Amino acid sequence: MSELRKDPILDHWVIIAAERGQRPNDFAIEKEEQTPSGCPFCSSNEYMTPPEIMAVCSVDRKPDTPGWEVRVVPNKFPALAIEGKVRRSGIGLLNRMTGVGAHEVIIESPEHCADIATMPREHVVNIIDTFIERIVDLRSDHRLRHIVVFRNYGAAAGASLSHPHSQIIALPTVPKLVSDKLTAARNHYLHKERCIFCDLIEQEMALPERVVFQNDHFIVLSVFAARFPFEVNIFPLSHQHDIVLMNHAQKEALADILSQILLRYRDILGGPPYNLIIQTTPNTTPRPGHPEYWRTIEYDYHWHIELMPRLTKTAGFEWGTGFYINPVSPERAAAFLRQDTAEEAEAAVGS
Amino acid sequence: MSELRKDPILDHWVIIAAERGQRPNDFAIEKEEQTPSGCPFCSSNEYMTPPEIMAVCSVDRKPDTPGWEVRVVPNKFPALAIEGKVRRSGIGLLNRMTGVGAHEVIIESPEHCADIATMPREHVVNIIDTFIERIVDLRSDHRLRHIVVFRNYGAAAGASLSHPHSQIIALPTVPKLVSDKLTAARNHYLHKERCIFCDLIEQEMALPERVVFQNDHFIVLSVFAARFPFEVNIFPLSHQHDIVLMNHAQKEALADILSQILLRYRDILGGPPYNLIIQTTPNTTPRPGHPEYWRTIEYDYHWHIELMPRLTKTAGFEWGTGFYINPVSPERAAAFLRQDTAEEAEAAVGS
Numbered sequence: 058m059s060e061l062r063k064d065p066i067l068d069h070w071v072i073i074a075a076e077r078g079q080r081p082n083d084f085a086i087e088k089e090e091q092t093p094s095g096c097p098f099c100s101s102n103e104y105m106t107p108p109e110i111m112a113v114c115s116v117d118r119k120p121d122t123p124g125w126e127v128r129v130v131p132n133k134f135p136a137l138a139i140e141g142k143v144r145r146s147g148i149g150l151l152n153r154m155t156g157v158g159a160h161e162v163i164i165e166s167p168e169h170c171a172d173i174a175t176m177p178r179e180h181v182v183n184i185i186d187t188f189i190e191r192i193v194d195l196r197s198d199h200r201l202r203h204i205v206v207f208r209n210y211g212a213a214a215g216a217s218l219s220h221p222h223s224q225i226i227a228l229p230t231v232p233k234l235v236s237d238k239l240t241a242a243r244n245h246y247l248h249k250e251r252c253i254f255c256d257l258i259e260q261e262m263a264l265p266e267r268v269v270f271q272n273d274h275f276i277v278l279s280v281f282a283a284r285f286p287f288e289v290n291i292f293p294l295s296h297q298h299d300i301v302l303m304n305h306a307q308k309e310a311l312a313d314i315l316s317q318i319l320l321r322y323r324d325i326l327g328g329p330p331y332n333l334i335i336q337t338t339p340n341t342t343p344r345p346g347h348p349e350y351w352r353t354i355e356y357d358y359h360w361h362i363e364l365m366p367r368l369t370k371t372a373g374f375e376w377g378t379g380f381y382i383n384p385v386s387p388e389r390a391a392a393f394l395r396q397d398t399a400e401e402a403e404a405a406v407g408s
Numbered sequence: 409m410s411e412l413r414k415d416p417i418l419d420h421w422v423i424i425a426a427e428r429g430q431r432p433n434d435f436a437i438e439k440e441e442q443t444p445s446g447c448p449f450c451s452s453n454e455y456m457t458p459p460e461i462m463a464v465c466s467v468d469r470k471p472d473t474p475g476w477e478v479r480v481v482p483n484k485f486p487a488l489a490i491e492g493k494v495r496r497s498g499i500g501l502l503n504r505m506t507g508v509g510a511h512e513v514i515i516e517s518p519e520h521c522a523d524i525a526t527m528p529r530e531h532v533v534n535i536i537d538t539f540i541e542r543i544v545d546l547r548s549d550h551r552l553r554h555i556v557v558f559r560n561y562g563a564a565a566g567a568s569l570s571h572p573h574s575q576i577i578a579l580p581t582v583p584k585l586v587s588d589k590l591t592a593a594r595n596h597y598l599h600k601e602r603c604i605f606c607d608l609i610e611q612e613m614a615l616p617e618r619v620v621f622q623n624d625h626f627i628v629l630s631v632f633a634a635r636f637p638f639e640v641n642i643f644p645l646s647h648q649h650d651i652v653l654m655n656h657a658q659k660e661a662l663a664d665i666l667s668q669i670l671l672r673y674r675d676i677l678g679g680p681p682y683n684l685i686i687q688t689t690p691n692t693t694p695r696p697g698h699p700e701y702w703r704t705i706e707y708d709y710h711w712h713i714e715l716m717p718r719l720t721k722t723a724g725f726e727w728g729t730g731f732y733i734n735p736v737s738p739e740r741a742a743a744f745l746r747q748d749t750a751e752e753a754e755a756a757v758g759s
């Protein structure tokens with residue numbers, strides 16, 4: 058089983074997944090991209106993955122056979138294992154935890170060359186529904202404190218297969234970065250009785266230089282302190298602390314805006330590698346009826362999606378300081394992504 | 409001038425270096441490696457860099473001519489500019505600062521193919537002396553709050569030129585990651601009147617499974633919660649808060665141990681890309697005589713070098729959580745780097 062370890066100085070965690078068992082020279086070989094015929098995520102190759110956890114399908118079918126639209130399988134090389142007890146232990150300054158968790162793959166289409174940017178809206182809604190269904194299911198396991206859904210697109214963004222897919226990892230602890238976000242939101246709420254994300258969205262809408270576009274339910278913002286060129290965040294316009302609370306109209310609007318921004322990435326940036334992360338509430342919230350329910354993050358958190366093209370490299374400066382160098386101003390990035398005319402872009406950046 | 413921006417939720421800073429002025433399609437082209445003949449860092453090509461800031465040389469020479477051993481020049485594409493006032497401003501939730509600072513390149517040898525792993529000890533001492541001289545000089549400018557020296561080796565680690573070089577960036581603020589380290593060290597000191605790094609080194613020496621090797625003055629430790637396979641830290645064995653305090657014997661020992669670990673990286677890992685970062689005290693310490701001098705970090709910080717081969721990719725999971733997945737156990741990494749026999753390695757990992 059893998060192991061979680063905590064940095065004794067900075068308190069962040071790492072997963073030591075040593076049974077992946079690489080030897081020093083295993084890293085030298087760049088992974089070859091699978092040809093479509095040998096792709097384990099393609100329809101008719103269901104036997105190449107571990108048995109499926111669930112699938113979305115409109116026809117009657119047996120598990121692990123064709124006919125599905127979205128399919129969820131355990132990761133073949135999981136970073137964490139679902140069996141076992143979460144045991145915390147330590148020696149002196151050092152803390153560890155058993156690597157209990159879940160690591161699943163959401164295969165987003167039976168087609169190898171499908172693309173969220175151009176999929177029919179209903180198909181994207183199916184994918185979003187699948188994310189939500191898996192989050193809700195994994196949350197029923199109280200050993201799992203946080204569930205993160207993410208999507209790596211392109212080899213430079215860490216994808217080892219080009220077939221469209223996302224991943225889901227359930228962790229036995231809330232990551233420091235997530236709890237830092239929650240703490241910032243709670244502190245703001247305790248101080249002002251307002252959501253910091255709602256305040257930020259309102260401020261950005263008032264001076265719209267970083268607004269990329271919006272629809273009835275969502276807004277895409279070019280990030281003010283973007284670490285990466287063309288990094289954007291997608292926020293629900295109405296306050297909502299958890300992605301699982303979306304209604305159908307919201308899901309359709311999210312599908313639309315997600316396709317729209319990914320289409321812009323493709324057309325304007327030439328289809329860069331990117332990472333997408335869903336940031337929602339952890340699994341540690343007291344349920345209704347619990348005496349601590351009033352303290353829940355329902356009032357102060359606001360779920361969102363982070364989307365970052367990987368056009369620049371992170372090097373010693375970034376790793377050593379947590380500072381990032383971004384060569385594209387977020388206002389200019391927004392103008393490009395809005396497809397402003399040259400004059401409009403000039404005005405936006407000058408403002 | 410570039411601009412520093414603070415993330416309103418997570419409080420980290422980024423440098424928006426927009427005068428680098430990339431357009432969306434500028435990122436598509438992978439930078440071509442310079443051939444040695446066109447390398448701006450090679451001897452006789454001094455005219456290709458901005459005028460030098462300093463040089464180490466044993467012969468009489470004019471600036472920007474051959475004859476140097478180590479040469480420091482301003483970065484041709486600086487992320488920060490040395491002229492100007494540090495102006496802090498904000499609008500609502502958003503905070504910015506003018507991009508005042510320094511960005512220099514330390515060209516470590518006139519030879520294009522030189523390598524710290526195999527350089528004579530005195531040459532490596534010259535490089536270390538150059539780091540220290542630049543740090544001391546930049547600290548005399550009190551607008552500059554923190555100075556970081558780092559080395560990117562290999563294109564995958566962010567190096568755009570293969571000629572051996574390091575970089576130095578001076579910042580108008582202490583990065584959050586650095587102040588988090590300082591705070592952890594101070595809290596430990598206030599609680600125990602001991603240095604957390606000294607405690608950690610002592611603990612690691614007692615159960616030596618993660619000790620790679622040591623000499624009279626330095627120790628190389630495989631990091632307990634390593635984010636990257638074969639990540640190591642180099643610590644001075646005696647408590648020392650600032651790299652500039654090293655005596656000559658320490659500099660020689662550091663040169664030796666640095667060459668030794670980089671030689672192991674070359675021989676055992678096949679010369680992977682890596683990032684190296686010098687973590688030392690910021691420029692905010694009260695000087696002796698200052699009434700707050702007793703609160704200085706002299707007692708509680710311990711400078712060190714972080715060294716991380718870049719053999720794995722960071723993707724959505726890492727960016728979204730700050731969690732890392734490391735497929736090589738740090739004990740196994742130490743055994744490989746020590747060149748243990750198979751039996752010794754087995755015993756070390758099993759322990």
